[in-house]
Amino acid sequence: MSYFLDRFVAIQDKYYKNYQGNTHHSTWLRNKRFDHMIELKQLPNTYQEIEYKGHSIIVQGIHYQWCDIFDVNGNHFSSVPRTSEIKSRGDLQFSTIFLAWAWRIDGVGVDKPLNWNSEHAVICGSHSSDKIEKTIKLAKKRIDLEAKIVAVQDQLIAIAGERMVYSTNMSAYNPYNAVINDQVFIQGFGRLRKGIIVETTGSRFVVAYVTPSNHHDLKYKTLPLSRLYIKENA
Amino acid sequence: MKSADLQIGIKYGVIPSWDYSSQDKKDPAKVQRRAVANAELVSLEKYEYKVYRSDNPDDAQFTSAPKGSRSVGYIVKSSDWAGNTQGDIYWIARAQDIVAEYATLETRWTKEEAEEKAREAQWKAEREAKEQQEKIEQANAQRSIDAVKESLRSIIGNRADKLDFEIRNRRQENGEYKLSGACTIDVRTLQSLIEKVLEARDMVA
Numbered sequence: 515m516s517y518f519l520d521r522f523v524a525i526q527d528k529y530y531k532n533y534q535g536n537t538h539h540s541t542w543l544r545n546k547r548f549d550h551m552i553e554l555k556q557l558p559n560t561y562q563e564i565e566y567k568g569h570s571i572i573v574q575g576i577h578y579q580w581c582d583i584f585d586v587n588g589n590h591f592s593s594v595p596r597t598s599e600i601k602s603r604g605d606l607q608f609s610t611i612f613l614a615w616a617w618r619i620d621g622v623g624v625d626k627p628l629n630w631n632s633e634h635a636v637i638c639g640s641h642s643s644d645k646i647e648k649t650i651k652l653a654k655k656r657i658d659l660e661a662k663i664v665a666v667q668d669q670l671i672a673i674a675g676e677r678m679v680y681s682t683n684m685s686a687y688n689p690y691n692a693v694i695n696d697q698v699f700i701q702g703f704g705r706l707r708k709g710i711i712v713e714t715t716g717s718r719f720v721v722a723y724v725t726p727s728n729h730h731d732l733k734y735k736t737l738p739l740s741r742l743y744i745k746e747n748a
Numbered sequence: 749m750k751s752a753d754l755q756i757g758i759k760y761g762v763i764p765s766w767d768y769s770s771q772d773k774k775d776p777a778k779v780q781r782r783a784v785a786n787a788e789l790v791s792l793e794k795y796e797y798k799v800y801r802s803d804n805p806d807d808a809q810f811t812s813a814p815k816g817s818r819s820v821g822y823i824v825k826s827s828d829w830a831g832n833t834q835g836d837i838y839w840i841a842r843a844q845d846i847v848a849e850y851a852t853l854e855t856r857w858t859k860e861e862a863e864e865k866a867r868e869a870q871w872k873a874e875r876e877a878k879e880q881q882e883k884i885e886q887a888n889a890q891r892s893i894d895a896v897k898e899s900l901r902s903i904i905g906n907r908a909d910k911l912d913f914e915i916r917n918r919r920q921e922n923g924e925y926k927l928s929g930a931c932t933i934d935v936r937t938l939q940s941l942i943e944k945v946l947e948a949r950d951m952v953a
Contacts, residue, residue, distance in 0.1 A: 716798065716799075717799060717842075740767070
């Protein structure tokens with residue numbers, strides 16, 4: 515295992531080890547809800563690490579096995595049953611979800627152990643999918659975008675403190691056109707913040723920005739033209 | 749619309765790329781007049797889709813789409829869209845943002861607007877009839893109040909001026925409301941009125 519994976523598994527084991535191998539009854543299977551109780555067991559997590567464009571991507575697989583449980587009359591339970599009440603079980607089924615995490619290899623704080631899962635992470639357990647290839651593909655796409663944001667990082671830090679006041683009719687401040695590398699104001703973290711357009715998605719613009727208090731967290735938002743603003747006479 | 753159905757030179761109802769696009773706007777049966785531009789398709793060449801408007805069809809921002817690209821659009825030209833203050837401009841519209849031929853949309857809107865106008869005229873006529881009716885009721889109620897007041901004056905004198913008359917909306921048996929006069933009378937006035945009546949009855953007897 516590499517350094518980044520070791521570090522991630524250590525924090526996972528510290529906080530979530532007890533969940534793995536534990537059998538319990540619930541109406542929930544991750545974010546899916548049943549109208550009756552099921553019996554589920556979380557299997558040991560799997561991890562895969564990929565190095566991509568100066569980032570370490572870790573794909574965490576969370577696996578469950580679960581089955582329906584029935585009482586003496588063959589009915590489902592609507593509340594948590596006692597073990598002795600369960601008379602039969604349905605077919606064993608499996609459910610898997612893959613999440614992506616990523617750290618910049620020469621990033622901030624990589625020399626220290628993690629205090630929490632997503633400390634200084636570029637990807638914080640998102641791009642979830644039941645197919646590992648899809649999660650990896652989405653994570654790589656995010657890292658590609660990250661490279662574009664890093665390229666303008668110095669400019670972002672320089673403009674982070676700039677301000678624009680709100681107006682009653684904000685649509686008057688929408689730019690007529692917007693292209694990559696334009697500097698625009700967007701709504702973010704409680705006020706209008708200046709950012710740079712780093713990418714377009716056809717109908718929307720990806721605006722990168724940082725807050726003055728945290729230059730390491732390179733943030734971005736994907737917004738339509740009507741949510742971009744420019745200062746008058748700027 | 750489907751790319752295959754598009755034809756050069758035809759005027760289409762097109763949702764501007766810088767505006768919000770929604771299912772309702774894309775539906776030819778629901779789209780409203782101000783949601784689309786009356787735009788002409790300039791060419792059938794596929795361009796990389798982006799939100800950009802220019803007064804020049806050969807603008808450097810309009811780049812041909814790479815082969816196999818899914819984010820493509822067609823150049824359209826229009827000066828007829830909500831909020832426009834300038835002449836013809838060009839932009840790239842996706843096939844899904846080209847709603848339908850403008851003429852067919854125009855037919856539907858004209859029909860709907862005519863219906864709306866007729867509906868409004870009917871509402872106006874009904875409102876005016878109701879107002880007229882109310883005016884008549886108001887006048888009738890006021891007339892009866894005046895008549896009652898005059899008669900009372902002849903019986904109880906100036907005390908009649910101290911009575912409160914008002915016009916109220918009263919619910920009828922059929923559920924409708926009708927204006928009618930009402931009077932608040934204090935007990936002393938009522939007493940003297942009753943005395944007068946009893947006196948008169950005695951005189952008759």
